[in-house]
Amino acid sequence: MxxxxxxxxxxxxxxxxxxxxxxxxxxxxxxxxxxxxxxxxxxxxxxxxxxxxxxxxxxxxxxxxxxxGDNPRMQHYSITRKGTGPIVARRKEYQYQSINESFINKAAQPFLVTVSPENKIDQSNGYRHAGQEFNLVLEGRLQIVLNGKSLILDEGDSIWFDSSLPHCMTALNEREAKFLAMIFKIPE
The missing domain is CATH 1.10.260.40 (lambda repressor-like DNA-binding domains)
Structure with missing residues (x-):
């Protein structure tokens, strides 16, 4: 367990x-x-x-x-040192590491996401969530399937999209891929 x-x-x-x-x-x-x-x-x-x-x-x-289980308290700034953010995802395809858990009332949730080349995902069923998402590839090569369209991003490339559309990511070239993901709340 x-x-x-x-x-x-x-x-x-x-x-x-x-x-x-x-x-x-x-x-x-x-x-x-x-x-x-x-x-x-x-x-x-x-x-x-x-x-x-x-x-x-x-x-x-x-x-x-x-x-x-902690409540964020920082109001003016918050620093997360390299490698210290908690791992938050529970999916085998992706490893999400929170890179700012202590700032209160965030307008966006930042994650460092690692995609293993061994984990192949079913691209016909993407993930969806409210808001908008920004991804910046830090290492490797990444295939993003967004609403059925396949897009390839290399190191330094980025994408901003409506995250209510089905989306999934796959590491390419038998190499791990890492990207910065920022999930933005949309005011109602």
Whole structure:
């Protein structure tokens, strides 16, 4: 059993309880099935960062609170030293490392994402989440399938897109790829 996954699931359940919401309320608000929501709360299945981001946005909770149990406090600036941000994703295809968990009321959520060349993903089912996303390739070569269109990005290339469109990334040339991902909230 993955302890971190179980802890995230427990925080998810605890926050839902503290907000006096039912599992059905949360599933509906996050646009997933009740069964899927219950699986996330069980701590037995991987919880996609896109779901955690949606939950935190819908209920106006800092993503950091769900991921680490800590509440961000920094208001003027926040520094994350190389290699110190918590690993937050629960998907085998990608490793997400939060690179700013302590700044409060962020307009965007930054991640350092590593894509292993061994992990091939089903490009017909992309991930979706609210907002907009900016990706800057730091190392390697990356294929992004965005709404069915295949795009190739090399080191130094970037893309900004509507993240409600299905999207997925694959490392190319049998080499790991790393990119900076910034997920932006869109004011309602």
């Amino acid at each position: 993955d302890i971190k996954l179980k802890q995230i699931a427990e925080r998810l359940s605890g926050l839902r309880d503290a907000l006096d919401l039912s599992e059905e309320d949360c599933a509906t608000a996050c646009e997933i099935s009740l069964k899927q929501y219950q699986e996330y709360e069980s701590g037995e299945v991987d919880i996609p960062v896109s779901f955690l981001y949606r939950f935190s946005s819908v209920y106006n909770i800092e993503l950091t609170t769900l991921l680490t």
